[in-house]
Amino acid sequence: MSIAKTYTPADVEAKWYQRWQEQGFFKAKPNPRKPAYSVVIPPPNVTGVLHMGHMLNNTIQDVLVRRARMQGKEACWVPGTDHASIATEAKVVALLKEQGIEKRDLSREEFLTHAWDWKEKYGGIILEQLKKLGASCDWDRTRFTMEPELTEAVLRVFVDLYQKGQIYRGIRMVNWDPQGRTAISDEEVIAKDTVAKMYYLRYEVVGNENSEVRTQNSENEGEDQNESQLSALNSKFLLIATSRPETIMADVAVAVNPNDERYTHLHGQKVRIPLLGREIPVILDEYVAMDFGTGGLKVTPAHDLNDYELGVKHNLPVIDILNDDGTLNEKAQLYVGQDRFAVRKQIAKDLQEAGLLEKIEDYNSVLQTSERTGAVIEPKLSLQWFCKMDHMAKKALEVVENDEIKLHPPKFKNMYRAWMENVRDWCISRQLWWGQRIPAYYLPDGTFVVALNEEQALEQAREQSGNAELQLSDLRQDEDVLDTWFSSWLWPISVFDGFKDPDNADINYFYPTDDLVTAPEILFFWVARMIMAGLEYRKEVPFRNVYLTGIVRDDQGRKMSKQLGNSPDPLDLIATYGADGVRTGMLFSSPAGNDLLFDIKLVEQGRNFTNKLWNAFRLTQGWEVNSELPFASAKAVEWFGAKLQTTLAELDEHFAKFRMSDALMTVYKLVWDDFCSVYLEMVKPAYQAPIDAETLKHTIGYLETLLKLLHPFMPFITEEIWHELKERGPKEYLCVAPWPKLAPVAGSAELLSRMDKALDIVAGVRNIRNQKGLGPNKPLTLAAKTDDAQLLQDYDGIIRKLAALTEVNLVQDAPAASVGFVSGGAEFFVPLEGQIDLGAEKARLEKELEYTRGFRDTVLKKLSNEKFVQNAKPDVLERERQKQADAESKIAALEQSLAAL
Template sequence: MSIAKTYTPADVEAKWYQRWQEQGFFKAKVNPRKQPYSVVIPPPNVTGVLHMGHMLNNTIQDVLVRRARMQGKEACWVPGTDHASIATEAKVVQLLKEKGIEKKDLTREQFLEHAWEWKEKYGGIILEQLKKLGASCDWDRTRFTMEPELTEAVLRVFVDLYQKGLIYRGIRMVNWDPQGGTALSDEEVLPKDTVAKMYHLKYEVVGDRSEKLEVRSETRERLSDDSSQESHFSPLTSHFLTVATSRPETIMADVAVAVNPNDDRYKHLIGQKVSIPLLGREIPIIADEYVAIDFGTGALKVTPAHDLNDYELGLKHNLPVIDILNDDGTLNEKAQLYVGQDRFAARRNIVKDLEEAGLLAKVEEYQSVLQTSERTGAVIEPRLSMQWFLKMEHLAGPALAVVESDQVKLHPPKFKNMYRVWMENVHDWCISRQLWWGQRIPAYYLPDGSFVVALTAEAALQQAREQTSNNELTLQDLRQDEDVLDTWFSSWLWPISVFDGFKDPDNADVNYFYPTDDLVTAPEILFFWVARMVMAGLEYRREVPFRNVYLTGIVRDAQGRKMSKSLGNSPDPLDLMAQYGADGVRTGMLFSSPAGNDLLFDIKLVEQGRNFTNKLWNAFRLIKGWEVDAALPFANDRAVEWFAAKLHSTLTELDEHFDKFRMSDALMTVYKLVWDDFCSVYLEMVKPAYQAPIDAETLRHTTGFLETLLKLLHPFMPFITEEIWHELAERGPKEYVCVAAWPKVQPVPGGALLLSRMDKALDIVAGVRNIRNQKGLGPNKPLTLVAKADYDNLMSDYGHIIMKLASLNSIQYTTNHTAAIGFVAAGAEFSIPLEGQIDVGAEKERLTKELEYTQGFRESVLKKLSNEKFVQNAKADLVERERQKLADAEAKIVALEQSLAAL
């Protein structure tokens, strides 16, 4: 059989993925004879394409699902996409603009036709890309958050929560995107570091100032007409209160200035009034301990309509609210000045006018964080707006309790504190969005302004007739709310709705696969999605939606920056897979991705992953290239016993890593087992001499070991393991490693002793190899190993392995050599005779220097151990380590002295 010299991923990946699908290995069905294992994909935005975060997240999910499938569980991985209201609407609006069509010129129905057309054309791209990664999803179960059944589930939940009194409509402070014209959730707001300006403005304390008020009134009228003209304020000599603000354009919405009641500078002003610069409107000076004495000037302008903290302060002190902004971020008539100007243009103009009026004390620059819209990039405007809200306190308590009690386990558990803080400080959820793409809120307004909430327009009409006692009302008399629901209001139902748990709460799928087992997601949506799914699960199934939450880190570049297209620091995952193979990319990303910690991506990691696939392929080629001689006796019993013990001790460690969701550690454990133990040691132990045959028993064991390793590697590297699996032996039509049984721990009798003795033998081999490296002796140059004695029968039992791995001519038990170099290994002394092979003078000089250094090191350790305070106060394990250092140094000194004596 001809085997390719190199592994070429492009030749095998599409082939095996197609066969897995044809065999139906990814399809899951209710099977009472098997334990269910279910995972729901965090639905990527329908607008999305595969990025590095998706690669990491879905690789981890696939590892978990493939392992569960091999464990004999009914593994069900549900894929799907999120309709992503804001992102999709922005895409469609942009596409229409390119065609010369404006959204404002379309009806809602016309716009939605374009949106659905876009979704059908582009919405499935990311799912197809996930197949290239090897994602073993049950594609027949693919769901979309706006498909009819899931939309109905969303509306049913809205109606139910409204009827329970948990959903209400009111004016509250929200994140407003002036460019998108909609409220945003907190997770749709991106902080951006910036250098901002702090403006120190003079607010005049009200006194006898009728003349100045008249001048200011005239000026206000002039500024309303033309803010570009010069101001002509007379010099002010009255008492001023200086207030610092980063947003001078909002002073027209000021309703008070607040100071701390304990601030001696301002105690005498509390209860008095100041006039707003340029405007002249008088506002009170109030006292509140919320104001930080040592921040800014210690005097805070209170603008309830345009700042969340100011809004809370306004409620506390019963202050009025003046909203000076339009939906698009321009100033409205309530501002009185700069009406119609964009907020930032108004800022420039008001700063100019304040300066000319002598009311601008100073301007300072400072580091700030600007809140921007994730979708449009616009600066977010905190704004009071009429919206729909969901009360969260009722839902948050039970959702916190199940995490505190570990009914839902967070991995790593450090995120439990973050979860607790969020849940104990939960705010009502703004669930409405001013968009057309999404699930439309099922509220219907009557001609008198009242409304009813119902699942359908027909049901709403019936309610309206009952509510008004007017049977003459028709559907035309009802107007449905224009807003749609926040995208998260559909995705928080995901673990239930994908199994049609709202359509039929007692159907077989939801009863079998719910609750799901594991959720893999990012920490930044721990509250916005994970916590809300827990709430929904407890509210509608009386069960948690999943048992474990694995929180990945963020994929960053080598400089620690988050990968993004805008920075140009994110490689295209498809290009990476084309160059290095899907298996190489998967393993490369998992090599350094511990749960909850960010991954510093380096292309060298992917290169390492590709090198690993090549190492595995070469090991397979080596074994397949051996000729078998059935007449040969079994010659490698020690090696086979050792690797069997090593394999099953590693299995125990590997299962523990999986149980604790240490995915990176799990991969590294298998990696070391394959590369270090199997390829670099075991195969070197058992491989026959060049062109010599191997005995059948050794080949049988070796092939069996490789098959086991392929099973352990398959969840991480599905493609190459399937390829080698089928090349290694003839397989039946359903015999795929994809569904092979996951190896079980089978303790080897005396395994611990086998491992210990082989470790000692390998330590001796390492000692010989170290001398070869130090002396520049080739790896195959024959050498003699001199041992003091048979060292606990180790040399007689493992001498042939030591000789083979260390390329020795012989092992002797004499020290009668004129020139030799010694070393300590496995707690015993050995030496290598080097007559005629080294420069004796140079070697003496080197050994003398090393001896002096080691003697100095020993003295430093002795000094530390002779310090009674250190021995008494240091931890026991630290003291023990120092004693071990001393013993090692003394043994090395003996070996060096003997080597010098021999020379």
């Protein structure tokens, strides 16, 4: 059999992925003879392409799914994409603009035709890319959040919640994206640190118009004169600090703290808005911080959430001066039609000229921007649809608190609790065309009905109005669409058609799903809402475990992004290092909930691991077997069998606790350190000599077991080696091979301990070889001064083979011209006469001895200092005493080595 010298991923990955699909290994259906295991993919945006975060998230999902499949479970991984209303509409609008077409020139139907065309052309790219990674999804089950069945599920839920009083329409403060011209969720708002400007404005006090601010002629000069000016100024003007002078035309009051003695004279007074001159009242509220700014607060209910709540409390009017695109409207009276930021620059100049601008200061601030468009968010009072959250949130919190749903790592419970205990009603409407249109229909008189479709809406409208002559043309459907999250919160139910047929075989078998793998930043916006929907519509949780990944960052700790140019193209990585190398590289440093500091060296390490495995396979296939030879490696075979079982128990525990990085490292060390570096060295025959059949049988058996343990992490190379090892049946793929069962070896602890002692002796000899520059195969002898002669007898062959020794002898004293080491309380010596320059070695040892004695004396001097001993912390003292003990031990060893020479 001809085996390629090097493993080439490109030659095997497409081949095996195609065969897995042809065999139908990824397909899942209800099977009462098997336990179910199901995972739903966090649906990537239909606009998306594979990035590093997707790579990490989907690799973890694939590891879990592949292992469950091998455990004999009916493993179902449902893929799909999210219609991503804001992002997709922005993409389509930009594409149309390139063609010279403006959205406003199209009808809704025309625009949606373009959007669906775009989706069909580009919407499946990311799913095809996931196949390159090896994702073992049931592709026949691929869903899209805006497909007809899922859209109907969304509308059914909207109607149901409206009828239950959980959904309502009202004017509330929302995050408004002036560029996208839509409300957006809190999750779609990105906070950016910035240096902003604070403008100090003079609001004229009504009734003090004729008082003059002038220098008083008095005996007081300097400081007293300035205080007089300030007093006169304060009686005429109220100084207000604001970062948004362009909104002063929307002011309806100024507020001061009733306990602030500086403003007692303004209680019950009015002031005039600068430039505009409109009179507004001074109101009193303890909400106003006396130690921030000037202690005075402009109240603009239409453009600030806190101001809005103050306005409701004091029954103040609301004046909205902004258009949807961020320009000022007629209600502003000044600067009408101009952009808000252009107005900010101009009004500062105009206020300065009018003597109404005291000063401008820089200050550190946080800018709220739209994730989708980058526009600065505008708090805006808007007529929107809302879903009440308080009742559903209580239930969703309870199932996490009692661990019916477990968060991994559990530290995220605190974050979850904080969100759920402070939940607000959910703004579910978006001013877009791409998405599920809100099923509300308006009658000519402005009232509305909520219905699943037009026919039901017309029937309700006739009944509600008492007008049997109403026609469909008399009704107008709401223009808004639903927030994308309003479809994805139903995902674990809707992908199994649980709304279309609540008692179908799929939903009954695969729901609740088992594990969800997602990012902490959507713990509330998606995970919590799925829990709410599951409890509301299935009366049970949607999943049992939530594994929260970290963010993939570069080696400087920055989040990877195309804008920063610090994110490699995942497909380029796969082409260069192979999918298995990339998968393992991503998992080498990805503990749950902690960010992954990505380094290309991790992926190189992953590729090196695939090469190591391939070379180990090639080594075993190059051995010639002689069936007449006796079983020569019983100790090695017995040891690795025990090591394998111990590691399997450790591995299963890591999986149970979702320690994915630890699970990979456990298998990695078993394969690289124990199997390749130790076991194969123990059992491999001498050059061109045959191996006995029993040893080879066990070795190939162990290799097959290791391939099973590695397969979830490295599916492609393991499947390739699996089929190269021997002829397999048409369904005998590693992909569906049984996961190794735990079968503890009797006396394994003692067995492992004895082998560790033998290997420590080997390490001691190898260390001497390295120190003395002796080659790894140069024949040496070993003299042992030990009470455990049985160890040397039992492991004689292994010690001599791995340490390249011609013989091991028991001695009472150190042989002449030897160098020694201590292992397990026993002393070992390697005679070096004729092997090295004894004079040079003696000089080296004397020099090292002199240095070590000097170091010990320094430590002793410190420990004899009473002041140091009295004042030093216990752990510091302990470290110094340990240094002394280590130095004295080394001195004794060096003196012994010198005596032997």
